Amino acid sequence: MDRPQLADFLRTRREALQPEDVGLPRGPRRRTSGLRREEVAALCGMSTDYYGRLEQQRGPQPSEPMLGAIARGLRLSLAERDHLFRLAGHGTPTRVRRSDHVDAGLMRVLDRLVDTPALVIGPTGETLAQNDLALALLGDETALSGDRRYVTYRWFTEPAARGTYPAEDHDLRGRQFAADLREAYARDGRGSVAERLVESLLRESEEFARVWAEHEVGHTRTQVKRYEHAAVGPLELYCQSLLDPEQHHVLLVLTPEPGSASAEKLELLRVLGPAAR
Numbered sequence: 001m002d003r004p005q006l007a008d009f010l011r012t013r014r015e016a017l018q019p020e021d022v023g024l025p026r027g028p029r030r031r032t033s034g035l036r037r038e039e040v041a042a043l044c045g046m047s048t049d050y051y052g053r054l055e056q057q058r059g060p061q062p063s064e065p066m067l068g069a070i071a072r073g074l075r076l077s078l079a080e081r082d083h084l085f086r087l088a089g090h091g092t093p094t095r096v097r098r099s100d101h102v103d104a105g106l107m108r109v110l111d112r113l114v115d116t117p118a119l120v121i122g123p124t125g126e127t128l129a130q131n132d133l134a135l136a137l138l139g140d141e142t143a144l145s146g147d148r149r150y151v152t153y154r155w156f157t158e159p160a161a162r163g164t165y166p167a168e169d170h171d172l173r174g175r176q177f178a179a180d181l182r183e184a185y186a187r188d189g190r191g192s193v194a195e196r197l198v199e200s201l202l203r204e205s206e207e208f209a210r211v212w213a214e215h216e217v218g219h220t221r222t223q224v225k226r227y228e229h230a231a232v233g234p235l236e237l238y239c240q241s242l243l244d245p246e247q248h249h250v251l252l253v254l255t256p257e258p259g260s261a262s263a264e265k266l267e268l269l270r271v272l273g274p275a276a277r
Contacts (some may be wrong), residue, residue: 001089003057007163009087010055013074014040021075023111023131062088068100073130075104080238106251115270116255117237123248124184124193125151125177132275133266135274137229137254138164152177153155153197156205166226167233178211225254232265233270 015034023037035043046069053059062070067088073269081101082092102120110118110129110193117134119141121128126149128143143227147153154161155177165173181201184194196254201208227235237254241273244250256262 001061002087004085006087007055007057009084009131010051010070013076013080014055017075021108021111023114040073044069051073064090071101072107075107076101077104080104100126100128101247102249103247106242106249109242109251116253116266118251118253121250121252123188123196125180127151128249132274134254134273135268137227137235142275147197147200150193150197152181153201154209156201164227164229166228170228172222174207175211175216178208179216181214182216195274199200211265229269230266232269235262235265236260237262237266 014037015042017035019039022039024035024039037055038048038219041048045052046066050059052071054062059218064085067090068081068087070076071084074080076084076102078101085092100122100205106120107129110120110131113131115133118131118135119134119138119142120129122128127144129137130138130140130142130255139149140216141149144154146223148158151161155174162170162173181197185192185198188194202212223238225239226235235256237256238252242253243253256266
């Protein structure tokens with residue numbers, strides 16, 4: 001682990017980021033070049049003390065998951081992420097199609113979407129990043145671990161996971177999730193996360209086994225998604241997607257029809273924030 005170089009690299013990347021780059025207000029009294037340490041720590045999901053010690057060359061060797069969080073928080077490119085891992089004394093992550101590292105350009109787009117829910121989805125249905133409105137609408141899906149990270153697994157094994165959608169849409173959503181998993185399984189093949197999820201779900205869910213046996217592919221997607229929220233009630237949101245073909249990540253943007261009741265509810269949800277969940 002090269003502490004001086006690691007500290008310098010973190011500092012220069014922090015100072016290169018501006019508040020606008022990550023969706024933060026600049027404020028009239030800002031004197032710091034780039035972001036403050038506490039702002040980067042919050043973006044990385046760690047304490048300010050922990051991050052500060054890394055920049056001061058006195059922190060412990062970060063784990064690989066911690067380095068991944070730092071790479072996302074600092075909006076590093078793949079080359080910069082690999083460099084970060086080397087400086088911290090770890091091997092570079094294998095560059096396969098499936099990766100948790102979200103492209104810096106995609107993160108910049110996400111950071112600028114402050115008035116509508118937006119999230120980045122990985123190739124097997126795991127949520128990799130969310131903005132505040134997506135947190136308020138869906139809860140923090142990035143904090144989940146194990147098989148619970150994957151929406152299809154939660155859908156078929158946790159009844160509470162369906163509360164986000166109206167009951168009359170449950171069959172459609174379940175079939176779409178199963179079809180998406182089948183596509184990932186066909187794409188990634190044997191030994192993949194998708195294969196593991198299929199095997200687990202076939203054991204744990206009779207409903208999934210029944211839907212899987214029907215072998216539906218190319219399931220028609222609905223542009224309008226309906227949601228149920230405990231604080232604001234039902235919403236209808238249009239779903240648009242932006243694909244990163246290298247990483248096979250998708251940025252989902254959920255927008256209401258202007259002037260609609262859903263637009264008013266979304267504005268209320270924006271005021272309430274993530275605590276509304």
